[in-house]
Amino acid sequence: KNEVEQSPQNLTAQEGEFITINCSYSVGISALHWLQQHPGGGIVSLFMLSSGKKKHGRLIATINIQEKHSSLHITASHPRDSAVYICAVDSWSQGNLIFGKGTKLSVKP
Protein backbone atom coordinates (compact mmCIF):
# COMPACT_ATOMS: atom_id res chain seq x y z
CA LYS A 1 0.00 0.00 0.00
CA ASN A 2 1.30 3.45 -0.91
CA GLU A 3 1.96 5.76 1.99
CA VAL A 4 0.21 8.61 0.17
CA GLU A 5 -2.98 7.93 -1.76
CA GLN A 6 -4.81 10.44 -3.92
CA SER A 7 -8.27 10.31 -5.37
CA PRO A 8 -9.52 10.54 -7.96
CA GLN A 9 -6.72 9.64 -10.37
CA ASN A 10 -8.42 11.53 -13.18
CA LEU A 11 -11.05 14.24 -13.03
CA THR A 12 -12.90 16.03 -15.80
CA ALA A 13 -14.98 19.07 -14.96
CA GLN A 14 -16.89 21.81 -16.72
CA GLU A 15 -15.73 25.37 -16.37
CA GLY A 16 -17.19 26.93 -13.24
CA GLU A 17 -17.56 23.71 -11.26
CA PHE A 18 -16.34 23.25 -7.70
CA ILE A 19 -13.57 20.65 -7.58
CA THR A 20 -12.26 18.53 -4.73
CA ILE A 21 -9.14 16.39 -4.77
CA ASN A 22 -8.41 14.15 -1.82
CA CYS A 23 -5.21 12.92 -0.23
CA SER A 24 -4.87 10.29 2.49
CA TYR A 25 -1.65 9.26 4.14
CA SER A 26 -0.62 6.52 6.50
CA VAL A 27 2.52 7.91 8.17
CA GLY A 28 3.13 10.50 10.86
CA ILE A 29 3.88 13.84 9.26
CA SER A 30 5.17 17.29 10.05
CA ALA A 31 3.58 18.96 7.04
CA LEU A 32 1.66 18.26 3.85
CA HIS A 33 2.27 19.92 0.50
CA TRP A 34 0.08 20.42 -2.53
CA LEU A 35 1.90 20.84 -5.83
CA GLN A 36 0.65 21.67 -9.31
CA GLN A 37 2.35 20.24 -12.38
CA HIS A 38 1.54 22.01 -15.62
CA PRO A 39 1.10 20.13 -18.90
CA GLY A 40 4.58 21.28 -19.93
CA GLY A 41 6.04 19.55 -16.85
CA GLY A 42 6.84 22.49 -14.57
CA ILE A 43 6.00 22.06 -10.86
CA VAL A 44 4.73 24.81 -8.60
CA SER A 45 4.24 24.56 -4.86
CA LEU A 46 0.68 25.62 -4.00
CA PHE A 47 0.39 25.06 -0.27
CA MET A 48 2.27 23.75 2.71
CA LEU A 49 0.12 23.08 5.75
CA SER A 50 0.35 21.27 9.04
CA SER A 51 -3.10 22.08 10.44
CA GLY A 52 -6.38 23.71 9.58
CA LYS A 53 -6.99 25.47 6.31
CA LYS A 54 -5.23 27.77 3.85
CA LYS A 55 -6.68 29.83 1.01
CA HIS A 56 -5.02 31.40 -1.99
CA GLY A 57 -7.30 32.92 -4.57
CA ARG A 58 -9.70 30.22 -5.77
CA LEU A 59 -7.71 27.45 -4.12
CA ILE A 60 -8.39 26.14 -0.63
CA ALA A 61 -6.46 23.40 1.16
CA THR A 62 -7.56 21.70 4.34
CA ILE A 63 -5.97 19.08 6.53
CA ASN A 64 -7.30 16.83 9.29
CA ILE A 65 -4.30 15.47 11.17
CA GLN A 66 -6.36 13.02 13.27
CA GLU A 67 -7.96 11.48 10.16
CA LYS A 68 -4.70 11.74 8.13
CA HIS A 69 -6.54 13.37 5.29
CA SER A 70 -6.25 16.52 3.23
CA SER A 71 -8.38 18.06 0.51
CA LEU A 72 -7.62 20.56 -2.20
CA HIS A 73 -10.62 22.54 -3.43
CA ILE A 74 -10.84 24.72 -6.52
CA THR A 75 -13.77 27.10 -6.73
CA ALA A 76 -15.12 28.43 -10.05
CA SER A 77 -12.76 26.16 -12.01
CA HIS A 78 -11.25 27.41 -15.25
CA PRO A 79 -9.56 25.63 -18.16
CA ARG A 80 -6.23 27.10 -17.04
CA ASP A 81 -6.57 25.00 -13.84
CA SER A 82 -6.03 21.90 -15.99
CA ALA A 83 -2.93 20.24 -14.55
CA VAL A 84 -1.79 17.37 -12.39
CA TYR A 85 -2.19 18.05 -8.68
CA ILE A 86 0.24 16.21 -6.42
CA CYS A 87 0.03 15.69 -2.68
CA ALA A 88 3.28 15.17 -0.76
CA VAL A 89 3.94 14.60 2.93
CA ASP A 90 6.95 15.17 5.10
CA SER A 91 7.29 11.94 7.02
CA TRP A 92 8.73 12.07 10.55
CA SER A 93 10.72 8.92 9.93
CA GLN A 94 12.18 9.81 6.55
CA GLY A 95 12.75 13.53 6.74
CA ASN A 96 11.96 14.10 3.09
CA LEU A 97 8.89 14.28 0.90
CA ILE A 98 6.80 11.25 -0.05
CA PHE A 99 4.58 11.89 -3.05
CA GLY A 100 1.18 10.69 -4.14
CA LYS A 101 0.76 9.66 -7.76
CA GLY A 102 -1.18 12.77 -8.64
CA THR A 103 -4.66 13.69 -9.84
CA LYS A 104 -4.97 14.74 -13.45
CA LEU A 105 -7.57 17.49 -13.75
CA SER A 106 -9.06 18.60 -17.04
CA VAL A 107 -11.44 21.55 -17.04
CA LYS A 108 -13.50 21.91 -20.22
CA PRO A 109 -14.79 25.31 -21.39
Added chain:
Amino acid sequence: DSGVTQTPKHLITATGQRVTLRCSPRSGDLSVYWYQQSLDQGLQFLIQYYNGEERAKGNILERFSAQQFPDLHSELNLSSLELGDSALYFCASSDGGLAGVETQYFGPGTRLLVL
Protein backbone atom coordinates in the same frame (compact mmCIF):
# COMPACT_ATOMS: atom_id res chain seq x y z
CA ASP B 1 9.68 31.50 -13.01
CA SER B 2 10.83 29.82 -9.78
CA GLY B 3 14.39 31.12 -9.97
CA VAL B 4 15.76 27.57 -10.13
CA THR B 5 17.54 26.71 -13.36
CA GLN B 6 18.34 23.31 -14.78
CA THR B 7 20.40 22.32 -17.77
CA PRO B 8 20.05 20.73 -20.18
CA LYS B 9 16.29 20.73 -20.85
CA HIS B 10 16.44 17.58 -22.90
CA LEU B 11 19.03 14.83 -23.13
CA ILE B 12 19.05 11.80 -25.40
CA THR B 13 21.72 9.21 -24.86
CA ALA B 14 22.42 5.51 -25.18
CA THR B 15 22.47 2.69 -22.66
CA GLY B 16 25.74 2.40 -20.80
CA GLN B 17 26.56 6.08 -21.12
CA ARG B 18 27.13 8.68 -18.39
CA VAL B 19 25.42 12.08 -18.16
CA THR B 20 25.57 15.07 -15.84
CA LEU B 21 22.55 17.19 -14.98
CA ARG B 22 23.08 20.63 -13.56
CA CYS B 23 21.01 22.73 -11.18
CA SER B 24 21.38 26.29 -9.94
CA PRO B 25 19.21 27.07 -6.91
CA ARG B 26 17.38 30.31 -6.20
CA SER B 27 19.63 33.05 -4.95
CA GLY B 28 20.17 32.57 -1.22
CA ASP B 29 18.80 29.03 -1.03
CA LEU B 30 21.15 26.62 0.70
CA SER B 31 19.31 23.35 0.06
CA VAL B 32 19.11 21.52 -3.22
CA TYR B 33 16.93 18.45 -3.76
CA TRP B 34 16.92 16.04 -6.67
CA TYR B 35 13.81 14.14 -7.73
CA GLN B 36 13.07 11.58 -10.41
CA GLN B 37 9.68 11.40 -12.09
CA SER B 38 8.97 8.35 -14.21
CA LEU B 39 5.65 7.38 -15.73
CA ASP B 40 5.12 4.35 -13.51
CA GLN B 41 6.67 5.55 -10.24
CA GLY B 42 5.62 9.18 -10.03
CA LEU B 43 7.86 11.63 -8.20
CA GLN B 44 10.57 10.12 -6.02
CA PHE B 45 13.08 11.84 -3.81
CA LEU B 46 16.69 11.05 -4.69
CA ILE B 47 18.97 13.17 -2.54
CA GLN B 48 19.29 16.47 -0.68
CA TYR B 49 22.31 18.71 -0.19
CA TYR B 50 22.49 21.53 2.31
CA ASN B 51 25.29 24.07 2.03
CA GLY B 52 27.61 21.59 0.34
CA GLU B 53 26.91 18.60 2.57
CA GLU B 54 24.70 15.62 1.89
CA ARG B 55 21.64 15.98 4.17
CA ALA B 56 19.30 13.17 3.20
CA LYS B 57 19.24 10.28 0.82
CA GLY B 58 16.23 8.62 -0.77
CA ASN B 59 15.83 5.99 -3.44
CA ILE B 60 19.01 6.86 -5.26
CA LEU B 61 20.74 4.08 -7.16
CA GLU B 62 24.44 3.39 -6.62
CA ARG B 63 24.99 4.29 -10.29
CA PHE B 64 23.83 7.82 -9.48
CA SER B 65 25.75 10.38 -7.51
CA ALA B 66 25.43 14.06 -6.76
CA GLN B 67 27.34 16.91 -5.27
CA GLN B 68 26.83 20.53 -4.31
CA PHE B 69 29.62 22.97 -5.04
CA PRO B 70 30.79 26.00 -3.00
CA ASP B 71 28.72 28.32 -5.20
CA LEU B 72 25.73 26.11 -4.22
CA HIS B 73 24.99 24.78 -7.67
CA SER B 74 24.53 21.04 -7.82
CA GLU B 75 25.17 18.28 -10.29
CA LEU B 76 23.54 14.88 -10.57
CA ASN B 77 25.66 12.27 -12.30
CA LEU B 78 23.97 9.24 -13.83
CA SER B 79 26.22 6.45 -15.07
CA SER B 80 25.86 3.06 -16.76
CA LEU B 81 22.51 4.29 -17.98
CA GLU B 82 19.67 1.83 -18.51
CA LEU B 83 16.43 2.19 -20.43
CA GLY B 84 14.57 2.45 -17.13
CA ASP B 85 16.46 5.59 -16.20
CA SER B 86 14.47 7.52 -18.78
CA ALA B 87 12.53 10.06 -16.75
CA LEU B 88 12.11 13.69 -15.84
CA TYR B 89 14.70 14.81 -13.30
CA PHE B 90 13.75 17.79 -11.19
CA CYS B 91 15.87 19.91 -8.96
CA ALA B 92 14.30 22.01 -6.23
CA SER B 93 15.71 24.43 -3.70
CA SER B 94 14.72 25.90 -0.35
CA ASP B 95 16.39 28.35 1.95
CA GLY B 96 16.92 26.03 4.91
CA GLY B 97 17.60 22.38 5.51
CA LEU B 98 14.27 21.12 6.75
CA ALA B 99 12.81 19.60 3.58
CA GLY B 100 9.33 18.90 4.69
CA VAL B 101 8.48 22.12 6.45
CA GLU B 102 9.79 24.58 3.89
CA THR B 103 8.41 25.57 0.53
CA GLN B 104 10.49 24.05 -2.23
CA TYR B 105 10.93 25.83 -5.53
CA PHE B 106 11.20 23.51 -8.49
CA GLY B 107 13.28 23.89 -11.61
CA PRO B 108 11.83 23.19 -15.07
CA GLY B 109 13.32 19.69 -15.14
CA THR B 110 15.61 17.77 -17.45
CA ARG B 111 13.95 15.19 -19.66
CA LEU B 112 16.28 12.22 -20.10
CA LEU B 113 15.70 9.63 -22.77
CA VAL B 114 17.92 6.56 -22.82
CA LEU B 115 17.81 4.61 -26.07
